[in-house]
Every structure is written in C-alpha cells, then in structure tokens.
Amino acid sequence: MVKHISQEELQKIVQSVPMLSPSASQLLQLTSQPDHDLVDVINLVRNDANLTARVLKIVNSAAFALVNTVTSIDRAISYLGERIIVGIAIGDCAGQLFDKELSGYESAGGDLWKHDLRTAIASREVVTQSGADISSELAFTAGLLHDIGKSLISDYLQGSVVDAVEMISTEEGLDYLDAEEKLVGFDHTQAGYELAKAWQLPEELAEVIRYHHEPAKASEEFRSLVYAVHLGDNIAMMGGFGTGSDSMRYKLDQNYSDYIRISPNTLASIMLNVDIEFEKLEGSLMSSGENN
Amino acid sequence: MGQIILGVGDFGASNSPSDEIKTFALGSCVSVIFLDPKTRTVGMAHVALPDSSINKAKAAEKPGYFADTAIPALLKKMTTFGCDKRGKGMVVKLCGGANVMDTNDTFQIGKRNALAIKKILWSYGMGAVAEDLGKNYSRTVSISVAAGQITLSSPGKPNWQL
Numbered sequence: 001m002v003k004h005i006s007q008e009e010l011q012k013i014v015q016s017v018p019m020l021s022p023s024a025s026q027l028l029q030l031t032s033q034p035d036h037d038l039v040d041v042i043n044l045v046r047n048d049a050n051l052t053a054r055v056l057k058i059v060n061s062a063a064f065a066l067v068n069t070v071t072s073i074d075r076a077i078s079y080l081g082e083r084i085i086v087g088i089a090i091g092d093c094a095g096q097l098f099d100k101e102l103s104g105y106e107s108a109g110g111d112l113w114k115h116d117l118r119t120a121i122a123s124r125e126v127v128t129q130s131g132a133d134i135s136s137e138l139a140f141t142a143g144l145l146h147d148i149g150k151s152l153i154s155d156y157l158q159g160s161v162v163d164a165v166e167m168i169s170t171e172e173g174l175d176y177l178d179a180e181e182k183l184v185g186f187d188h189t190q191a192g193y194e195l196a197k198a199w200q201l202p203e204e205l206a207e208v209i210r211y212h213h214e215p216a217k218a219s220e221e222f223r224s225l226v227y228a229v230h231l232g233d234n235i236a237m238m239g240g241f242g243t244g245s246d247s248m249r250y251k252l253d254q255n256y257s258d259y260i261r262i263s264p265n266t267l268a269s270i271m272l273n274v275d276i277e278f279e280k281l282e283g284s285l286m287s288s289g290e291n292n
Numbered sequence: 293m294g295q296i297i298l299g300v301g302d303f304g305a306s307n308s309p310s311d312e313i314k315t316f317a318l319g320s321c322v323s324v325i326f327l328d329p330k331t332r333t334v335g336m337a338h339v340a341l342p343d344s345s346i347n348k349a350k351a352a353e354k355p356g357y358f359a360d361t362a363i364p365a366l367l368k369k370m371t372t373f374g375c376d377k378r379g380k381g382m383v384v385k386l387c388g389g390a391n392v393m394d395t396n397d398t399f400q401i402g403k404r405n406a407l408a409i410k411k412i413l414w415s416y417g418m419g420a421v422a423e424d425l426g427k428n429y430s431r432t433v434s435i436s437v438a439a440g441q442i443t444l445s446s447p448g449k450p451n452w453q454l
Contacts, residue, residue, distance in 0.1 A: 106447040165429075165448030175393055234392050238320040238401060239340070240300060240430060245447035247430045248319060251394040264398050268341050271401065272350060272357075275300060275340070 002160045004185035005153065013152050014194045017097065023048040024089040025200065031082055032138055032202035041082050042074050054088050055080070063284040083124070083140040087117070087285055090144055097151045104157025105150065107244030112150060117285065118241040119143040121277045123232030125270040130260045132224060139228045142208040145201070146229050149192025149209065150243060156184045161245040168249055176246040177213050189213060215253050224259040231256055239271060298338045301357030303366045305335035307373045309438035317430045318388030320402035322409055324362065325433075326370060327383040327440045333373040334437045337362040341401070342408035359408035363416070379418045385454055386410075386423040387433050387444060402426060424454050 005013075020028070026044055030036050045051050052073050059076040060069055070076045077085055091098065091113070098116060101109035120143030127136040157164075157180065164179040180187040189210050196206035204222045208229045211218040218226040230253060237247045256262075262270070296304045298315040305326075306313060315323055315338045326335040337356045344351035344358035351358050355365035371377045386409065389402035406425050413419055424431070424444060435442045442454040 161448040234399065237392065237430070238390075238399075240317040240319040240321055242317070242319065242430055247317070247447075248390050248392050248428045250392060252392045252396065252399055254394065254396050262398060264404070265346060267398055267401065268343070269346050271341060272347055276350075 002157060002163075002183050005156050006185075010152075010186060010191060010194055013191070014198045017152070017195060017198070018093065020199050021048070021051075021089070021093040023051055024086075024093050027086050027089050028141065028205065029202055031086055031141060032204055034135060038078070038082065041085065042077050045077060045085060046073050051089055051092065054092060055085060058084075058088060058284045061284045063280055081137070083120070083137045084281070084285070086137075086141050087120070087144055087281075090141075091285060094148075097148060100151045100154070102150055102154040102243055104154035104160060105244035105246055106161050107242075111241075111243050112147060114282070115236055115241050115243050116144050116147055117281060118236035118239060118274060118278055119146060119229065119232045121232075121281070122235040122239075122270065122274045123229045125273050125277075126228045126231045126235070126260060126262070129266050129270050129273075130262050132228065132260045134225050134228055138204065139225060139232070142205055142225060142229045143232050145192075145196075145205055146208055146212045146233060147188065147192070147243065148195055149188035149190065152191040152195060153180065153184055153186060153188055160184075165245060165249075175213075175251050176249040213250050216255060227253070227256045227259045231260065231262070235267075235271060235274060239274060298336060298356075300338055300340050301354040303335065303337035303356035303362060303369060305333055305366070305370050305373060306437050307331060307333040311437045312434055313437070314432070314434035316432045318433060319390055319430050320388075320405060322359075322386055322388040322402070322405045322425070323431075323433045324366065324409055325385040325387070325435060325442060326366060326375075326379065327385070327435075328370065328373070328375045328381065329383065330381055331374045332437070333370055333375055334435055334440060335366050335370045336433075336435065337366045339405055339409060342404045359405060360412055363409065363412045367416070379416050382418065383440075384413060384418050384420045385442060386420045386425055387442070387454060388431055389425040390427055390429055390431070393428050422454050424452075 098113040120140045123139040123143035124136045127134045127139045177187045193210040207222045215226040215230040294311040296313045313336045324337045351361045355361035389406040391402045432445045445451045
C-alpha cells in the first residue's frame with residue numbers, strides 16, 4: 001500500500017538529488033537564450049576538461065562514422081550540434097537519475113533515458129517539420145528533461161501499478177497523472193518542477209517539466225514550446241518507448257493545433273525520423289551515465 | 293528454447309517447435325502474426341507505419357516497417373518454409389495499434405496501421421481470425437511455434453492469451 005508524500009518529504013527528496021555541474025547548469029542557461037552565440041558554448045565546454053573529453057570521445061565514436069579523428073573541441077561541437085553537447089552534459093551529471101530503474105512504474109533501468117532521448121528527438125522533429133516558430137535546440141533539451149520527476153516519485157509508487165491501471169480504466173476521464181496524485185499526493189510533473197527550481201533551470205525548461213501533460217496551463221510566453229514537448233512525449237510513447245505502466249495512459253491536448261500544425265503524413269515522417277535518429281544517437285549517448 | 297526477438301520494423305518466421313517469437317512494447321505499432329497449420333510455421337512482423345510511400349529507401353532496407361511492404365515480405369519469408377506464397381490456409385492474428393487518450397484523427401496512427409494492414413490482407417484474400425487492437429496501453433507479444441499460442445503482457449495487467 002502506498003502512502004502520500006508530504007511537502008517536507010518532497011523537499012528532502014529534491015535535496016538528496018546531486019546538483020547539476022556548473023558547466024551543465026551554465027550550458028542550460030546559455031542555450032535557452034534565443035540569440036546566444038556558439039562561441040560561448042565552445043568556451044564553456046573548453047573550460048570543463050571532463051566534458052571536453054566526453055564530447056571528443058563521442059564525436060569519434062563509431063556512431064558518427066567520421067573518416068578523420070576530430071581533435072578540436074570547436075569542430076566537435078559544430079559537428080555534433082549544441083543539443084547533443086547539452087545532452088552529454090546532463091547525462092554526465094544527472095546520469096543516476098536517468099538510468100534509475102523506475103520500479104514504481106515497472107520500468108527497467110535505462111528506460112527513462114531512452115524515453116527522454118526519444119522525446120527530445122521527437123520534440124525537435126515536431127518543431128522542424130511543422131515549421132513552428134520555436135527553437136528546435138531548446139525543444140530537444142526540454143524533451144530530455146521533461147520527465148525528471150518520475151525518478152523522484154518512482155520509489156514511492158512501488159506496488160501501485162495495478163491500482164493505477166485499474167483506476168484509469170474504471171474512472172472516466174482519469175489519466176496516469178491523476179492516478180499519481182491520488183496515490184502519492186504529487187504527480188511527476190509537480191515533483192519535477194520542484195527539482196527544476198532547486199536546479200535553477202531556466203523558466204521555459206521548468207514550465208515544460210511542469211506542464212508537458214497540460215500544455216494549456218503553461219504561461220503564454222512558453223506555451224508553444226510546451227506543446228511541442230507534449231507532442232514529442234506522446235510520439236515517444238506511441239513508438240513503443242514509454243516508461244512502463246504509464247505509457248500511452250495520458251491525454252493528448254487537441255488544442256495543440258492552435259500552436260503547431262501537423263498533418264497525418266508529417267506525423268508519419270516525424271515518427272520515422274525519430275527511429276532513424278534514435279538509432280544513431282542511442283549507442284553514443286546512452287552510456288553517458290555509466291562511464292565518464 | 294530459441295527466442296527470436298523482433299525490433300521495430302523487423303519480421304521473422306520459424307518452424308522449429310522449440311522457438312518463440314517475441315516483440316516488446318507495441319505502442320501504436322501492430323504485430324501481424326501468421327500461423328500456417330500445414331507446415332507448422334509461425335511468422336511475425338512488427339509494423340510501425342501504414343504507408344511506405346513516405347520513404348522508399350527505408351522500405352527497401354526494412355520492409356517490415358510499413359504495412360504495405362511488411363505483408364509481402366513476411367509471406368515471401370514464409371515460402372522458404374514451404375508455405376503458400378499468397379498465404380492460402382494461413383491463420384492471421386493482429387495485436388497492438390494502441391492510441392493515446394483523447395486522441396484525434398491525426399494521432400491515431402495505431403488505428404491507421406491496423407486499417408492499412410487489413411486492407412493489404414484483403415488484397416490477398418486473407419483476414420484476421422483474432423485481434424487485440426486499440427485501447428491505450430502498450431503490449432508485449434510472444435508466440436510459441438509449437439503451440440501457436442499468443443501471450444500478451446502489459447504492466448499492471450495480468451497476462452492474457454489470444
């Protein structure tokens with residue numbers, strides 16, 4: 001039987017999570033500004049020896065099949081793109097959160113990271129293929145971070161899967177978010193938002209974490225970005241990459257079309273590109289939490 | 293016992309009684325299963341999208357990915373086990389094709405996958421005798437070649453058979 005998490009307990013859980021490394025934190029701040037300079041990204045990475053080594057290792061890994069070895073960090077970053085750099089930095093310092101087994105959702109270790117990476121790729125594809133006026137790089141980063149709250153509440157949801165599934169199938173209008181709140185008092189977006197505050201994430205990323213299942217509630221300024229990740233998340237689940245018991249058990253907000261226009265053919269093309277891109281990135285980024 | 297694991301867009305077949313064919317976490321994807329009682333062969337394809345016209349190169353490389361190329365590819369594969377090339381006498385079962393909640397037409401890929409598969413099957417004069425399609429949860433599907441028994445699982449639900 002699960003019990004509710006008190007506000008104090010939630011704060012304790014948040015405080016027990018390691019802080020982001022200074023370079024990851026600064027990268028997130030910098031890359032969320034619409035008119036930032038790539039030179040600043042390069043300088044940030046260059047000042048972090050571990051991150052530099054990881055970036056070079058990844059750009060030279062088999063997945064990217066480069067003919068010549070890349071030894072300069074500038075070239076590595078312009079080749080990989082800043083979204084991959086942000087992905088590496090987050091994976092390096094928050095790897096244990098992403099790789100965690102989500103037993104409260106009956107989901108194996110590593111599933112969350114795969115789901116997040118699929119969501120990141122899908123959110124970016126949604127932006128580029130729909131032509132929406134949203135930063136595609138930011139959509140990728142937001143997709144990576146959107147479900148971070150699941151690793152905070154998963155342990156408390158242990159043994160609740162049958163009840164949650166039962167609740168959703170018997171009570172009209174309930175989705176997994178409602179089930180989480182009924183079971184432990186918080187849903188994963190609320191828990192994630194508390195961590196976003198502790199990590200001092202840029203506002204737009206915090207809003208994605210908080211409202212990716214209820215994008216209409218996001219502030220107007222960031223709403224289209226939140227809708228992009230809302231769709232990216234659903235696309236990741238549709239492609240078979242959820243995090244166990246909650247997969248597909250969320251509502252799609254129909255009003256996305258006020259912000260993002262997608263035809264059935266575009267959606268098919270997005271799903272296909274997600275598969276292709278994921279295959280490419282999976283091998284190189286996946287181990288980010290384990291070996292530095 | 294041999295286990296043949298199929299990823300997204302893969303297809304495979306076996307007539308070895310000790311084998312099991314399995315595919316994990318079908319979201320909107322559909323698993324097409326052919327059972328041939330005559331040769332005791334079982335085949336499966338993990339179909340992701342309805343129509344190959346969006347990317348012919350991908351269809352050539354991974355025909356199991358699209359409904360319209362998966363069925364011919366699976367049938368062809370099964371002829372190597374002595375099955376009829378147009379699927380005569382085969383038993384067809386379908387699983388998967390889930391949709392997220394409150395979904396709209398655009399996002400009903402699961403439903404479109406199932407429809408596209410049925411349309412292709414009709415063109416061969418084939419039809420599914422059993423199906424477990426739609427709803428809003430992901431399914432893992434396995435079938436033992438010896439018994440032809442399909443087992444489905446999904447977190448939070450007891451396993452069920454088709």
